[in-house]
Amino acid sequence: AQSVTQLDSQVPVFEEAPVELRCNYSSSVSVYLFWYVQYPNQGLQLLLKYLSGSTLVKGINGFEAEFNKSQTSFHLRKPSVHISDTAEYFCAVSELYSSASKIIFGSGTRLSIRP
């Protein structure tokens, strides 16, 4: 079974400052990793995903994440945040594709941007 731990429930950051949202996962098999963003009263939007290949993954809105297998981490980063980045961010893990695979979410990190 897989599990995901998001170490920070809330991260306050000043506008234009860099940010890192931490995510660690646990699994006995190879996995796919995802970061989603959720704005209030909306569904989830995919920021980026790691399926294979380069461990540095670039996503939308200037976000990127690095897959570190030895540390079982998939931290999300952005060099300069904007007010519009205020949202809830979820890290998620899925086992490799099969008819039974499903996605498991972390508890979420609320990113609040201060002007």
Added chain:
Amino acid sequence: GAVVSQHPSWVICKSGTSVKIECRSLDFQATTMFWYRQFPKQSLMLMATSNEGSKATYEQGVEKDKFLINHASLTLSTLTVTSAHPEDSSFYICSARGTPPNYGYTFGSGTRLTVV
């Protein structure tokens, strides 16, 4: 890219009535869809996995007779909350899973259900 449409976006119903929520994959076929429930300021809780043409697989603790799931086609899954009660008020989100090489999970915009 992959798009999942979920309707309605919000619904208010009286206690004891039933509510149906639709989830459609607009530009791809989804043999598997998922239904989640999200309480305020919490993560998504998987309720059930919906497979086209077969019975849904419910997570432990989810009442299958209360949350009826139908996946009649490769692009449509429905969740019916039967005999709704105020404690069923929540945010419900569906997701459709693509297949390789475009593997991923695309989410609907969610449905805010309020039972009065």
